[in-house]
Amino acid sequence: MDQPVVLAEGLVKHFGAYRAVEGVSLSVAPGAVYGVLGPNGAGKTTTLRMLLGIIDPDLGSCRLLGSPRPRSVATRVGYLPEERGLYPGMTARESIAFMGALRGLPRPEGLVRADARLATLGLAHAAKQKVRRLSKGMSQMVQLVGALVHDPELIVLDEPFSGLDPVNQERLERMILAERDRGATIILSTHVMAHAQRLCDRVAIIAGGQRRFEGTVEDARAMLPLGVRYRPRESADAASLAALLPSDAQQRDGEWRFTLPDDGVEPLLAALVAGHHGVEGLSIERPGLHEAFVKIVGETHDERHAATMEQAA
Amino acid sequence: MNILRQAFVIARRDFISIVATPTFLLFLLAPLMMLGFAMVGGASAGQLVEAAGSQERIVAIVPQSERAAYAAVDARLRPISGGPAGPPQLILIPADADHRGALAAFRADADVLAILEGSAASPRILERKGEGFPGRYLASLAEAVAREGGSAASTQPVSRPAFETIAASGTGRAAQSGLGYAAVFAIFLLTLLLAGQTVGMLAEEKGNKVIEILAAAVPLESVYFGKLVGMLGVALLFVSFWGLLIGAGALVAINQLPQQAISALALEPAIGWPAFLGFGLVYFFMAFLLLGGVFLGVGALAGTVREIQMLSLPITFFQIGMFALSTAAANAPGTQVATIAQWLPWSSPFAMAALGATDASIWPHLFALGWQALWVGLTIWVGVRLFRAGVLRSGGSWWPWAKSAPPATPDPVY
Structure with missing residues (x-):
């Protein structure tokens, strides 16, 4: 080398x-x-x-x-x-x-x-x-x-x-x-x-x-789990939809984003179809460097904040 | 790439950036505006020459038996002779077997205006100017002494002096001191114009953020030395311009003046003109590098124009202090003050230039140049470290306070 x-x-x-x-x-x-x-x-x-x-x-x-x-x-x-x-x-x-x-x-x-x-x-x-x-x-x-x-x-x-x-x-x-x-x-x-x-x-x-x-x-x-982007039909009811999605799901621009569940996307898909929410779009994506950076830097910030609080205490 | 080549790159940039601007013309013509200042200096030099005039003497080499009589007659006649200034100081030397050597030395000393030797009855009087007052005064002393020793009733002169005119060989001490003062003044004026400018030179780089490019590419020693050399180039241009003008003016004047007047004006520094001018130029370089190096180092710590302006006052005081010390040295060669001025690195170039006017020895100059070069190196070395510690916030711990300031980098923001 x-x-x-x-x-x-x-x-x-x-x-x-x-x-x-x-x-x-x-x-x-x-x-x-x-x-x-x-x-x-x-x-x-x-x-x-x-x-x-x-x-x-x-x-x-x-x-x-x-x-x-x-x-x-x-x-x-x-x-x-x-x-x-x-x-x-x-x-x-x-x-x-x-x-x-x-x-x-x-x-x-x-x-x-x-x-x-x-x-x-x-x-x-x-x-x-x-x-x-x-x-x-x-x-x-x-x-x-x-x-x-x-x-x-x-x-x-x-x-x-x-x-x-x-x-x-x-x-x-x-x-x-x-x-x-x-x-x-x-x-x-x-x-x-x-x-x-x-x-x-x-x-x-x-x-x-x-x-x-x-x-x-x-x-x-690769430090971050795969993410899912899900776009329901426009008629879908947001409140009932949120109840079906994982707890970290966040809605932005008519699209839901959440971490891929451990059991995959298939059970969720079945539930969405059964709930008549429909699927206009769905993709499984590897998070970008931006997300990895935010996670790594965010952890650093949390650590430093905790250390500061500890010192203050 | 060696340190000198890198310094040359920086020197070249600085030289061109200064010279290739319209404001340089103003700078070049600044001496005209400083003419008034020079006239003040000229008046001081005049006072100096006047003060040094007291070094003019007359000498009487007389038999031991007449020595007391000469002293007594001199004490009696001095208050009523020669106007308010009186006759020059009288030196009485006993005429013994060794007095020929003393006579030769006095003949060569241009400050000795007249010499009497022989008995009071038939003295031989050597004088610089034919029928001048100093010679006449010595003749009147001999007449009085001869009368006291002989028949006082005679109405005829009892002393029959033989007068001889001796050519002025060399320049008098007073004139040489004046030359020394002129050298100090000229070097001071030039360094005042140029070295002060170096204060703001690194501030320019800090202001336009070029300093990091320089610091990353070349050693700071090169940056420092390059800046000094660049400014020295400006100084050389300046000196050459005015040197040519003054030289041409002098040539024209010499062609217009009668030969007698030129002879009367001819001055000769003790060390000789070529060495005096050569050493003078080198001392100017040294003075510039020493003072410029200090100012560059101090100015490197200033971050704003306001800070540079604040620094200008102590810097000017420092320059004037060195000038005052050196003029004192020029006024009193051989004294303790002169020795201090010659050894103190920042006044040494001025004081040594003045020494060349009154002392013919060469070796003190060679020693002084070595001493000054050592201090130039030391000044740059300290300046660079001061800069690294104070501005780049790096370097050794020998200057601890410089690292205690908070960093320029802001606290992390998440």
């Missing part, structure tokens, strides 16, 4: 009394798209900063591209921080070339690549515009191109979809997949599960500074 591109063990980071990250371990295989998921303030950004050597962990170790000193391999890494930043007085192509130069790409080559990549994204017209004149979405795409211009082996994207319109989100997803096809390893953090579900081979869910889950998207989804 190939050596992991990122191997972090027991990362701990406290800011004064605040515990930002507590013992997070990650292992990212070469060529993977790896999602670091979590709610706001979960410790995702702090974890990524520690992986990149921007800040030092209080405890734990980290190897990046085989090196125990992440900064020594900075030229092989591309990074899009959560807080976007460009010099307003520079043009788009100069900004990209500058970011490439910081990572060792000669400036003339950086300018050539900047022009080419902006043209690919349909942003050729913006190449010579000052950053201050670009829209937020365009600035973000410029910064993303800047993070990728030197063809890094490892790409770390912190909340890359935030602030992008659907068209640019789609464009960004294609860029990420293209980079993966090129052979790069990608780590992205997000709290929008739809992107993670489409892009990621593996995910780590971090909540309260701790890693709560690590595995494939399918592994995460």
Whole structure:
């Protein structure tokens, strides 16, 4: 098996009394798209900063591209921080070339690549515009191109979809997949599960500074039981219908959703037919990453709440 | 990629971002607006030269038997001679076997305006200017001493001095001190203009969030050094611009002035002009790197323009303090104050530049440059750690208070 591109063990980071990250371990295989998921303030950004050597962990170790000193391999890494930043007085192509130069790409080559990549994204017209004149979405795409211009082996994207319109989100997803096809390893953090579900081979869910889950998207989804979506006839009486359905059934948009009963859906179907409620639609579905995320993060919240109450008591 | 190459990338960006703006023209022409300030400095320099004028002396190398008589006559005639300022201080040297060496030294010292040697009856008087007051005063002393020793009733002069004019060899101590002051003032003006600007440089990166991109890509040492070098490039452009203008002006002036006037204006620092200018330039770089490094470090901790403005006042006081110490050193070379100013890292470049005007030794400059370079490195090292601890909230525990502030990250929201 190939050596992991990122191997972090027991990362701990406290800011004064605040515990930002507590013992997070990650292992990212070469060529993977790896999602670091979590709610706001979960410790995702702090974890990524520690992986990149921007800040030092209080405890734990980290190897990046085989090196125990992440900064020594900075030229092989591309990074899009959560807080976007460009010099307003520079043009788009100069900004990209500058970011490439910081990572060792000669400036003339950086300018050539900047022009080419902006043209690919349909942003050729913006190449010579000052950053201050670009829209937020365009600035973000410029910064993303800047993070990728030197063809890094490892790409770390912190909340890359935030602030992008659907068209640019789609464009960004294609860029990420293209980079993966090129052979790069990608780590992205997000709290929008739809992107993670489409892009990621593996995910780590971090909540309260701790890693709560690590595995494939399918592994995460498999943590939840199958769900049922049932749409009765319009004439069905809701009160009598609810009496027949499992206790966790919830109605939304004329549709009932509940966990698949242990004895399957057939007895329920028979009862519905017998009760003259009819079946306009019925499907059995595996819950998405979103539901798995909510469950995992919700449990963390409950645990923390209980701990807080215990302390208060 | 090495640290210097990365620093160059940052320096280049900073240099262009500063120079390629219309406001740079205002900055370039700022010295015109500071002309008034310079005139105040010129007045101070004038006072300095005036004060140093008291270092001018006259010397009498006389037989031991006449020494007391010269002292007594000088005490009698001094209050009624030479106007309010009086004659220059009289140095009495006994004419013995070794006095030739002393005579040679006094001849070479431009602050010695006239020298008398030989007996009171037939003295030889060497003077800088023919028929100047110092020479005449020495002649009147010899006449009085000769009269006291001989026939007081004679109406004819009893002393027959032989006058010789000696060329001024080298620049006087007072003029050299003035040169030292000018060097301190010039370096101070330039650092005042440039080093203060570095305070806000990292605030720009923090404001537009570029700092994280820089911090992720290159060592903070490169960021720091790159910013200082970028600003130094601006400084070089500035110095070159004004250097060329002043140099061209001086050339024109030299061509217009008569040769005699040029000779009278010719000043020579003790260390010689090439070394004085060369060291002066290097000391300017050092002063800029030292003060700029401190300001960059302090400014890195400021998060807003308001905080930077608050920091400007103590920073200006600090600069003026270093300037005051260095001018005191230029005014009093060889004193304890001068030694302190030469050793204190942030005043050392100024004080050492002034020393070059009055002291011909080279080795103190080489030592001082090494000492200052060490402090430049130390300043950047401390500044980087201060920045990491205070802004990125990372790094060692040697600066514990910097990590005690609450994090920028909000509490988790579920």
